[in-house]
Amino acid sequence: MTEARQLLSGDEAVALAALHAGVRLGTGYPGTPSTEILETFDRLGGRAQWSPNEKVALEVALGVAFAGARTLVTMKHVGLNVAADPLFTAAYTDLAGGLVVVSADDPGMASSQNEQDNRHYARAAGVPTLEPADSQQAYDYTRLAFAISERWRIPVLLRMTTRVCHSKTVVHPRASETGAEPTFVRDIPARVMIPAYAKPAHERLRAKLAEIAAWNEAEGPFALDAGDAALGIVSTGVSAVHAREAAPQARHLSFGMTYPLPLERIRAFAAGVERLVVIEEGDPVVCEALRAAGLPAEGRPERYRFGELDVARVRRILAGDDTPEPVPPKGKPPELCQGCAHRLVFEALRDLDCIVSGDIGCYTLGVLPPFSAMDTCVCMGASIGVGLGLRHVLPEEQARRVVSVIGDSTFVHSGLTGLAEMVYNPPPTGHLVMILDNGTTAMTGLQEHPGTGRALDHSPTNQVCYEALARALGIADVLVVDMTDKGLSLKDLIAERLARSELSVIITRQPCVLAAPKIRLYDKAAAATCAATPEPGAEPRLAGG
Amino acid sequence: MDTVKNIVIAGLGGQGVLTASDMLAEAAFRAGFDVKKSELHGMSQRGGSVSSDVRYGACVLSPMVPEAQADVLVVLEATQVEINRPRLRPDGVLIGPELIGPEALANRKSLNVALLGAASAVLDIPEEHWLAALHANLAERLHKVNEQAFAQGRAAARARAGGQPH
Numbered sequence: 001m002t003e004a005r006q007l008l009s010g011d012e013a014v015a016l017a018a019l020h021a022g023v024r025l026g027t028g029y030p031g032t033p034s035t036e037i038l039e040t041f042d043r044l045g046g047r048a049q050w051s052p053n054e055k056v057a058l059e060v061a062l063g064v065a066f067a068g069a070r071t072l073v074t075m076k077h078v079g080l081n082v083a084a085d086p087l088f089t090a091a092y093t094d095l096a097g098g099l100v101v102v103s104a105d106d107p108g109m110a111s112s113q114n115e116q117d118n119r120h121y122a123r124a125a126g127v128p129t130l131e132p133a134d135s136q137q138a139y140d141y142t143r144l145a146f147a148i149s150e151r152w153r154i155p156v157l158l159r160m161t162t163r164v165c166h167s168k169t170v171v172h173p174r175a176s177e178t179g180a181e182p183t184f185v186r187d188i189p190a191r192v193m194i195p196a197y198a199k200p201a202h203e204r205l206r207a208k209l210a211e212i213a214a215w216n217e218a219e220g221p222f223a224l225d226a227g228d229a230a231l232g233i234v235s236t237g238v239s240a241v242h243a244r245e246a247a248p249q250a251r252h253l254s255f256g257m258t259y260p261l262p263l264e265r266i267r268a269f270a271a272g273v274e275r276l277v278v279i280e281e282g283d284p285v286v287c288e289a290l291r292a293a294g295l296p297a298e299g300r301p302e303r304y305r306f307g308e309l310d311v312a313r314v315r316r317i318l319a320g321d322d323t324p325e326p327v328p329p330k331g332k333p334p335e336l337c338q339g340c341a342h343r344l345v346f347e348a349l350r351d352l353d354c355i356v357s358g359d360i361g362c363y364t365l366g367v368l369p370p371f372s373a374m375d376t377c378v379c380m381g382a383s384i385g386v387g388l389g390l391r392h393v394l395p396e397e398q399a400r401r402v403v404s405v406i407g408d409s410t411f412v413h414s415g416l417t418g419l420a421e422m423v424y425n426p427p428p429t430g431h432l433v434m435i436l437d438n439g440t441t442a443m444t445g446l447q448e449h450p451g452t453g454r455a456l457d458h459s460p461t462n463q464v465c466y467e468a469l470a471r472a473l474g475i476a477d478v479l480v481v482d483m484t485d486k487g488l489s490l491k492d493l494i495a496e497r498l499a500r501s502e503l504s505v506i507i508t509r510q511p512c513v514l515a516a517p518k519i520r521l522y523d524k525a526a527a528a529t530c531a532a533t534p535e536p537g538a539e540p541r542l543a544g545g
Numbered sequence: 546m547d548t549v550k551n552i553v554i555a556g557l558g559g560q561g562v563l564t565a566s567d568m569l570a571e572a573a574f575r576a577g578f579d580v581k582k583s584e585l586h587g588m589s590q591r592g593g594s595v596s597s598d599v600r601y602g603a604c605v606l607s608p609m610v611p612e613a614q615a616d617v618l619v620v621l622e623a624t625q626v627e628i629n630r631p632r633l634r635p636d637g638v639l640i641g642p643e644l645i646g647p648e649a650l651a652n653r654k655s656l657n658v659a660l661l662g663a664a665s666a667v668l669d670i671p672e673e674h675w676l677a678a679l680h681a682n683l684a685e686r687l688h689k690v691n692e693q694a695f696a697q698g699r700a701a702a703r704a705r706a707g708g709q710p711h
Contacts, residue, residue, distance in 0.1 A: 007574040007582075033585075110585035134581070134608070167583040167608040168570055238608070245606035311611045326612070329628035331594025332557060 008171045010164040013135035014072075014102060015040035016171070017142035021098070022179030024069035025049065027057040029413065030444035031076030032111040033165035034104035038074050039447075042457050050441075050448055050456045053380070053413040054079035058086045061099055065155075066191060068096035069182040070146055077105040077118050078379065082414070087155065088125045092201035094153040094190035097179060098146035101127075104160045107281045108308040111162075111443075113360065113379065115306070117282035122157055122259035126205050128212050129157040129259040130221075131237040135169040137221075141256055143174070144221065152208045153190075159258070161281065163238045163308060213260035221256035222265060231318070232273025234266060234290070234297070236280050239309050243279040246314035258286060263293050270295050277318060281309050336365045341483035341510035342436055345405070346371035348491040352498070354403045355394075357387035359415075361407035362443045362512075363436050374405070381406070381414025384422060384433055391427035399429045400498050406433065409441035409449040412464060422503055423474045430501040432494065435466055438512035439519060446515045458522040459529075470505045477502055483510035549602035550668060551610040554661075555629040556621030558592045561657035564682055565619070566597035568661055571678035573601035576670045583608035594625060596632075617667060619660050638667050644701050655694035662698025666706065 008016065014037050018026060026041045026048040028034065038048040051057035054075040064071035075083060080103045087101065103121070106112040122129035128148055130141040138160065145156040189197040223240070231250040235243040240254035253269045255262055270276045270290075277298045278287040283305060290297035300317040303325075316325070336343050346366035349356050350373040358364055358374035359382060367374035376386050387404030394402065406415050415435070422431055441447040448454045453463030470478045477497070481488060490508070497504040511519055552569060556562040563584060570582035584597035598610040610632065618633040619640045620626045626641050633639060640663045642656060650659060658679065665675050675695065683691055 007570060007580060108585075162585060163583060163608060166585060167581055168567075169581045169605075169608065170574065170579060241606040241608070245611075310609050311607050326631075329631070331596075331628055332592070332624070334558065334593035337592070 004173055006171050006173065007168050008135045008139075009036065009166055009168045010132065010135050010138040010160055011036035011166070012040045013138040013171050014074075014142045014158070014160070015044060015046070016173060017139045018072045018100075019044050019046050020173060020176040021143055021146045022070050022177050023072050023146075024097075024179060024182065025061070025064050026072040026074065027051050027060045028074035028102075029054045029057055029079055029082075030409075030441045030447040031079050031104070032444050033106065033162040034074045034076050034079075034102060034160070035444045035447060036165070037072075037102060038456060041072070048456050052450050054083040055086060058083040058090070058101065061101075062086060062090050062093075062095075064182075065095040065097045065099040065149075066093075067182040067184060068180055070098040070150075070179040072100050072102065072142075074102040075104070076112065077103055077116050078112065078114065079103070080118055080121055081116075082380070084121065084125070087121070087127065089193050089198075090155050091126050092193055092198055092205050094187060094204070095149065095155065096153070096185065097182065098149035099155045100142060100145040100149060100158055101155055102158045102160060104162065104165050105282065106162045108162070113377065115282065117285060118157070118159055119258055119285045120283065122159070123285075126209055127155050127157045127259075128152075128209070128257060129159050130256050131159045131258050132164055132256070133236075133238050133240045133254070134164065134167065135171045137256065138164060139171050139173060141221070144256075148212065152212055154205070154208055154212075157259075159237070161238060161308075167238075209260055212257075213262075216255075216257045216260060216262045217264050220262050222262065223252070223254050224269070225252040227251035229272060230274050232269060232276045233318075234269065234276065234278045234286065236286060239279045239281055239314070242309050242311050242314045246311045247318055250318075261286065261289055263289075266290060267293070267295060270297075279309065279314055279317065333368060334365060335368065336362065337513050339513045341438060341508060342366060343371075344483060344490055345434065345436055345508055346373040348494055349373040349403060349405070351491055352495060353401060354494070354498075355390060355398060355401045357383045357390060357402060357404045359383035359404075359406040359410050360443075361410050361436075361441075362438075363405065363407055364443075366405070379414075380410050381418055383410075384415055384418025387433070388418070388422055388425070388427060388431060391429055391431050392425075396429060399427065402431070403494070403498070404431065404433045406435055407442075408435060408437040408439065408451045408466070409447075411435050411466065412450045416469070419470060419473055419475070419505075426503055428501065430503050432497045432504045432506065434494075435505065435507045437466065437507050437509045438515070439509075440512045440515040442512045442515065446512065446518060454522055458518075458525075460526045466507055467505075470507075475503050475505050477504040478507070479504070480507045480509060483508050549600050549605055550617075551615045552599045552617045552619065552664065552668070553596055553610055553615040553629065553632045554599070554619045554621070554657075555594070555596035555625050555632075556657070557625065558595050560595075560621045561654070562595045562597055562621060565621075565657040565661045566599050568658070568675070568678045568682045569599045569664070570601070571681055572665075572670050572674040573599070575674040575677055578602060579605045581605045581608035594628065596629060617664050619664050621656055621660060640664055640702065644705065645698060649697060650694055651690050652694075655691050658691040659694040659698035659701075662695035662700075663702035664698075665695070666699050666702035
């Protein structure tokens with residue numbers, strides 16, 4: 001099948017596998033490095049949707065799985081924190097269709113706020129987890145994950161990393177299958193997690209995991225390279241290829257399912273080697289599990305918890321070389337684009353010496369010179385809650401300078417509840433929330449969201465109107481600012497509001513300079529479609545401003 | 546791994562570093578090699594430093610070019626040469642933006658393809674695969690100008706190496 005050979009990124013390979021596995025609906029929220037999975041799935045002809053956030057995405061997917069169809073949910077590592085609530089209890093339920101959750105971790109933080117290792121979620125939630133090393137494994141393990149999910153009626157985690165998501169490697173795809181036709185079959189004790197049903201469900205989950213562990217020992221994917229018994233290397237994910245390149249003479253064992261671990265297979269491997277070293281990125285998850293099982297696993301110095309591994313770092317670990325590593329020369333940092341409306345916002349906030357509670361997106365770059373106008377940034381949506389906390393306790397002179405700044409996509413993701421909090425528990429000095437609306441999810445590569453009025457494939461859909469939403473929550477002072485207005489003094493508008501003790505929302509609006517030409521094309525295409533089809537009679541916008 | 550060729554392409558966001566490495570990887574792929582291409586591109590659109598690794602050969606393991614192992618280093622922006630130079634092996638080939646004068650190209654946006662053309666002069670991938678990869682990665686209206694840029698880069702590299710440009 002040489003004609004089927006393809007050069008694909010890990011993300012593209014997952015998308016192709018989802019298509020070949022008969023996935024009926026893919027859901028997710030954009031997040032580097034996972035974003036391209038759903039975009040590719042859509043491009044290949046699959047049905048894909050961006051959700052407001054990862055929690056909703058997983059819940060929609062769970063509904064699809066309860067309906068008996070296959071579904072894929074994609075997110076970056078921190079997205080799984082948001083989706084953790086449904087994940088932990090979904091693990092108790094019996095699914096009908098396969099449910100695969102992709103968590104794309106970011107060791108080294110190429111584009112993230114932390115480098116959490118989501119293999120901890122596998123153990124904590126009790127969900128089987130596969131870790132591909134390259135695009136072929138990304139393809140194979142996605143297909144396998146659906147089989148495991150349906151055999152044991154359990155969600156399966158596919159743990160990717162940035163390097164695997166974004167590297168292109170050769171893939172040999174296999175024949176497609178069509179998933180089962182969705183239909184509702186009532187099974188109340190398996191899906192309604194009240195204590196009476198959840199108690200036996202938890203026991204069922206543990207029994208499933210024991211069976212999956214036995215399956216992994218006997219049939220789970222692994223690769224064993226015969227080599228010199230003096231050095232035995234156990235590795236997972238992309239570390240497996242670094243390790244094989246760094247120590248071609250060693251004996252290697254790598255395996256695809258890292259939870260539950262194939263402990264007996266590893267024990268047999270360990271018995272045949274003189275030195276047993278675990279090579280893994282992130283936290284020493286496998287190493288600690290092996291030690292807990294009584295295996296003499298050698299870990300690595302603490303410094304390798306940080307950042308990615310590569311061939312040179314693996315050589316250092318194996319050689320016990322603890323000399324300082326060369327520091328890579330600093331490149332040019334990214335910056336807000338010329339012409340970006342966010343620049344004007346951060347100039348104003350800087351000039352007013354505001355205390356800025358920031359959020360996640362392109363506009364986080366407002367923290368860097370020449371603006372240096374951001375004081376906190378923690379997680380999606382935190383700008384509003386953190387800003388309110390600062391307002392509640394700071395002395396009045398400082399409290400009055402606090403502003404929360406959040407992007408349009410981030411606002412729908414996790415800002416709505418913050419706004420409800422502001423209305424419910426208003427600080428004595430009031431508060432100002434600025435929604436920086438550039439009409440796209442810019443940082444991750446210009447994805448749509450519920451505020452853009454366009455679906456994942458950029459076709460028109462209902463649009464959430466932020467100003468109507470803020471007013472409906474009870475905020476009287478909601479101002480929409482057209483950032484292309486040359487006569488505008490944003491500084492004055494902000495200063496005015498900081499002097500009052502009211503709750504205010506300013507929405508600064510101007511399309512992202514990178515997205516604007518594309519948005520014009522989408523609008524043109526939508527207009528052409530509208531002209532070509534008869535008037536549906538219903539206004540498509542829910543709350544258009 | 547001795548047979549693996551290592552190429553690093555570097556520049557700033559917006560210069561077409563990733564398009565160039567896509568073309569290179571595809572050309573090697575079309576030539577029948579095992580290929581791995583790797584970069585981190587979360588922030589690349591915001592004007593920051595970008596680099597992309599391409600490795601090809603009979604069997605490629607790690608997707609990242611090990612430190613000081615690049616056979617060829619292609620740099621699209623003069624300020625990015627020094628920070629990427631440690632990637633190059635001592636006897637490796639550096640292809641910098643000065644190879645193609647500012648007036649040489651019909652469109653300076655084709656610099657990525659021109660320098661790829663220069664790299665092609667020192668890599669063992671037949672020309673037909675380069676052109677096919679170029680076509681597969683660019684809109685049709687850009688084919689002609691980029692074919693020209695590719696040929697210019699290839700000729701410039703051969704002239705510099707003392708070979709016969711054609």
